[in-house]
Amino acid sequence: MDESRRNFLGATALGLGTLPFVSPAAAQTTDAAAEAAANDAVKPSAYGASTAGKPLDIISLDRLDTAVQEVIPEAGYQFVSGAAGDEWTLRENRRAFDDFRIEPKRLRGVSSDVDLSIDLLGQTLPFPIFTAPMGAHGMVHEEAEVATARGTGMAGTLYCSSGASHRTLEEIAEATQGPKWFQLYWNNDIEVTKSLLKRAKDAGYSAIVLTADALGPGMPDDFKAMGAPFRQDMVFGNHDPERGGSGNFFDQKVDLDLDAIKFIKDQTGLPVVVKGLLRGDDADRCIGAGADAIQVSNHGGRQIDGVPASIAALPDVAHAVNGRVPVILDSGVRRGIDVIRALAMGANAVAVGRPVMYGLGLGGAQGVQSVLEHLGQDLRSAMLLTGAAKLSDLDPSYINLVGPSAEANRS
Numbered sequence: 001m002d003e004s005r006r007n008f009l010g011a012t013a014l015g016l017g018t019l020p021f022v023s024p025a026a027a028q029t030t031d032a033a034a035e036a037a038a039n040d041a042v043k044p045s046a047y048g049a050s051t052a053g054k055p056l057d058i059i060s061l062d063r064l065d066t067a068v069q070e071v072i073p074e075a076g077y078q079f080v081s082g083a084a085g086d087e088w089t090l091r092e093n094r095r096a097f098d099d100f101r102i103e104p105k106r107l108r109g110v111s112s113d114v115d116l117s118i119d120l121l122g123q124t125l126p127f128p129i130f131t132a133p134m135g136a137h138g139m140v141h142e143e144a145e146v147a148t149a150r151g152t153g154m155a156g157t158l159y160c161s162s163g164a165s166h167r168t169l170e171e172i173a174e175a176t177q178g179p180k181w182f183q184l185y186w187n188n189d190i191e192v193t194k195s196l197l198k199r200a201k202d203a204g205y206s207a208i209v210l211t212a213d214a215l216g217p218g219m220p221d222d223f224k225a226m227g228a229p230f231r232q233d234m235v236f237g238n239h240d241p242e243r244g245g246s247g248n249f250f251d252q253k254v255d256l257d258l259d260a261i262k263f264i265k266d267q268t269g270l271p272v273v274v275k276g277l278l279r280g281d282d283a284d285r286c287i288g289a290g291a292d293a294i295q296v297s298n299h300g301g302r303q304i305d306g307v308p309a310s311i312a313a314l315p316d317v318a319h320a321v322n323g324r325v326p327v328i329l330d331s332g333v334r335r336g337i338d339v340i341r342a343l344a345m346g347a348n349a350v351a352v353g354r355p356v357m358y359g360l361g362l363g364g365a366q367g368v369q370s371v372l373e374h375l376g377q378d379l380r381s382a383m384l385l386t387g388a389a390k391l392s393d394l395d396p397s398y399i400n401l402v403g404p405s406a407e408a409n410r411s
């Protein structure tokens with residue numbers, strides 16, 4: 001391996017300090033992982049990341065959280081599962097769905113072959129659910145993003161590739177037969193940013209996602225308390241090998257403005273999705289600046305604690321967007337009824353983060369496929385029980401908004 005590429009944590013412009021590595025030799029194989037070694041399906045490496053490859057029998061996505069702790073290293077689990085600060089926003093991302101009470105419609109002749117497919121920026125998805133951009137999959141599985149992308153493609157849906165991936169964007173692009181978008185973390189060196197955009201376009205990504213809400217990797221307290229041990233043998237693969245020096249993500253430009261949207265469009269000719277908005281006025285500004293889609297998100301609660309749940313922010317954003325561009329929602333989506341609530345309140349699709357990572361740990365590519373297909377099936381039965389014959393039927397008439405989310409949207 002090229003030594004300069006190992007050096008990706010050199011830049012600490014974000015004040016993160018030097019993040020320590022876990023060397024494979026020093027890393028202790030966990031008891032759980034040692035136990036799992038007895039199981040043919042799971043062969044932990046020295047670090048302990050999973051090598052599982054099997055479909056999963058899923059009861060609910062929430063239950064994967066407990067199961068995955070048996071097969072991935074403690075550091076990986078703390079990194080993925082945790083969130084910023086007191087994790088109030090993380091909890092709120094789940095709780096606030098309860099404010100969106102479903103008011104089902106009966107005897108409407110809804111059949112079980114409901115068409116769940118959608119068109120999103122010119123691509124067809126089998127259901128309005130896809131894999132959110134997440135970095136550092138090597139913390140969870142030896143095959144890292146290559147397995148996640150393959151599994152997402154096996155489910156036929158969209159893989160959004162993180163700009164902080166452990167594998168290169170080209171390797172990831174090759175791994176999936178399905179639609180793919182590239183999420184950009186803008187580098188301080190504009191030549192690196194341009195080169196990433198060119199590489200993404202050349203590799204066949206069909207849209208660029210500009211993440212607008214992140215300062216650095218999520219740093220949950222429990223992960224910091226472990227010394228934030230990122231893996232030594234992993235490389236953030238979107239680093240530009242030609243340029244040496246620090247890796248892409250850790251030299252991120254944080255003072256971006258609306259000009260970034262036009263720049264990406266000019267460089268690539270691809271549609272731009274702005275991810276990480278929680279306000280209608282921001283959505284309006286971004287559309288004015290050329291955004292082709294808006295992703296309502298609080299980054300799974302991993303960046304700033306104390307902000308509202310994504311679902312609570314959705315009505316205001318959807319109202320401002322007013323159908324001009326597609327709206328995507330992520331953060332806390334775990335069940336079919338959550339997808340119904342999001343779509344009824346104006347989203348066109350949802351993205352899912354942590355459950356996909358847990359599927360990756362528990363079953364590799366096949367586990368990822370199981371997670372996405374499970375949610376698709378759960379949506380299908382939720383549609384029947386809600387009495388909605390097609391996705392376009394879903395509108396606010398199916399929802400009674402109560403509690404804090406109703407208060408927040410009363411204006």
Ligand SMILES: Cc1cc2nc3c(=O)[nH]c(=O)nc-3n(C[C@H](O)[C@H](O)[C@H](O)COP(=O)(O)O)c2cc1C
Binds near residue numbers: 183
């Ligand atoms: C481990 C992890 C890594 C993430 N990395 C990125 C990233 O590189 N870029 C990005 O835009 N969002 C990133 N996110 C945020 C997700 O795209 C998404 O907003 C969030 O996970 C959705 O919430 P959920 O996990 O509750 O589904 C990450 C989330 C997790 C859990």
Ligand SMILES: O=C(O)C(=O)c1ccccc1
Binds near residue numbers: 134136214218302
């Ligand atoms: O942790 C995150 O949320 C995130 O965006 C990220 C950034 C860099 C590396 C890994 C994850």
